Amino acid sequence: MTFRQYIELLKPRIALMIALTAITGYAAVATKVDPVAVLLLTLAMVLGSAASAVFNHVWDRDIDRLMRRTGRRPMATGAGTPALGFTLAVVLMVAGMALAHAAFNWVVALHLFLGGFVYVAIYTVWLKRRHWTNIIIGGAAGSFAVLAGAAAVDQTQWLLPMVLALVLFLWTPSHFWSLAILLAEDYRQAGVPMLPVVVGAKRTAWCILGNSLILVAASLLPWWLGLLGDAYGIMAAVSGAVLLGFNLVLVKDTSRRWAGWNFAASMPYLLLLFIAVFVDKHW
Ligand code: HEM
Numbered sequence: 001m002t003f004r005q006y007i008e009l010l011k012p013r014i015a016l017m018i019a020l021t022a023i024t025g026y027a028a029v030a031t032k033v034d035p036v037a038v039l040l041l042t043l044a045m046v047l048g049s050a051a052s053a054v055f056n057h058v059w060d061r062d063i064d065r066l067m068r069r070t071g072r073r074p075m076a077t078g079a080g081t082p083a084l085g086f087t088l089a090v091v092l093m094v095a096g097m098a099l100a101h102a103a104f105n106w107v108v109a110l111h112l113f114l115g116g117f118v119y120v121a122i123y124t125v126w127l128k129r130r131h132w133t134n135i136i137i138g139g140a141a142g143s144f145a146v147l148a149g150a151a152a153v154d155q156t157q158w159l160l161p162m163v164l165a166l167v168l169f170l171w172t173p174s175h176f177w178s179l180a181i182l183l184a185e186d187y188r189q190a191g192v193p194m195l196p197v198v199v200g201a202k203r204t205a206w207c208i209l210g211n212s213l214i215l216v217a218a219s220l221l222p223w224w225l226g227l228l229g230d231a232y233g234i235m236a237a238v239s240g241a242v243l244l245g246f247n248l249v250l251v252k253d254t255s256r257r258w259a260g261w262n263f264a265a266s267m268p269y270l271l272l273l274f275i276a277v278f279v280d281k282h283w
């Protein structure tokens with residue numbers, strides 16, 4: 001395997017996003033942001049996320065082979081062996097948990113493990129090939145990243161981290177179903193029952209809109225409960241309105257173009273929410 005293929009196994013962009021999610025959990029409860037703690041938290045989260053991603057590459061190599069987007073992955077082509085992948089996944093997860101425990105505490109390590117467990121055991125192994133709810137339940141993986149970050153500071157302040165974990169849980173279906181409309185043919189071919197394969201693009205677009213309505217409502221809870229201030233409330237409301245705007249267009253027009261735009265919009269939406277938490281707490 002080449003160096004590039006090793007990097008591809010780790011799904012680095014997702015690992016970075018998981019780290020940012022944890023940093024947001026951290027910033028939500030910390031009175032002061034310690035750069036060393038942020039660096040250590042980032043490293044631990046990247047290790048845990050990458051471990052789960054490598055396992056996902058190994059487990060899904062048969063269906064990845066059948067899809068255009070994933071067919072060139074190193075485990076799908078046979079460039080890397082399952083034994084190598086499993087070993088790498090275990091080493092990375094143990095390293096991530098050991099770092100989380102040494103730098104912070106066992107609660108952070110446990111949440112890192114649980115995030116990986118949801119992605120690997122519940123989503124990848126159990127539900128992905130069986131039921132369209134795979135992605136709803138898989139959303140809990142991101143929630144654990146928020147809780148891991150918060151636990152790095154203080155395990156008694158749980159309300160704001162729990163609400164932000166709920167937001168992550170609700171964000172994932174809106175993030176993913178738009179992409180699934182785009183990739184529906186691939187998923188059908190591989191026999192993966194993603195929502196658009198099961199109910200079609202139009203109903204999926206309605207599900208995205210309905211889900212995002214709950215998501216945007218949940219994102220306003222921290223403001224409504226007085227946990228965060230008006231700066232957060234305004235940013236969450238405006239970015240939520242933009243997301244809902246994209247979702248509405250998708251309901252009218254389920255073309256690949258708008259499915260792509262909706263997927264693309266989900267990332268800056270979540271980033272803006274993260275920035276809003278940060279600005280509100282620390283500016
Ligand atoms: C089980 C839940 C999730 C599913 C099924 C899912 C699915 C996907 C898929 C299929 C892609 C396209 C990847 C590619 O083009 O190779 C993607 C991209 C991405 N996802 Fe998710 N996602 C989930 C949860 C999350 C979470 C919790 C985060 C982080 C908070 C996240 C962050 C990202 C990022 C940053 C990308 C774009 C970068 C990239 O293309 O590698 N996802 N997601």
Ligand SMILES: CC(C)=CCC/C(C)=C/CC/C(C)=C/COP(=O)(O)OP(=O)(O)O
Binds near residue numbers: 049052053060113128
């Ligand atoms: C706290 C912690 C360690 C969390 C880790 C959770 C994690 C890595 C979540 C990512 C979820 C994700 C991108 C799934 C991709 O779906 P897929 O695997 O079906 O996509 P693919 O078709 O691109 O493989």
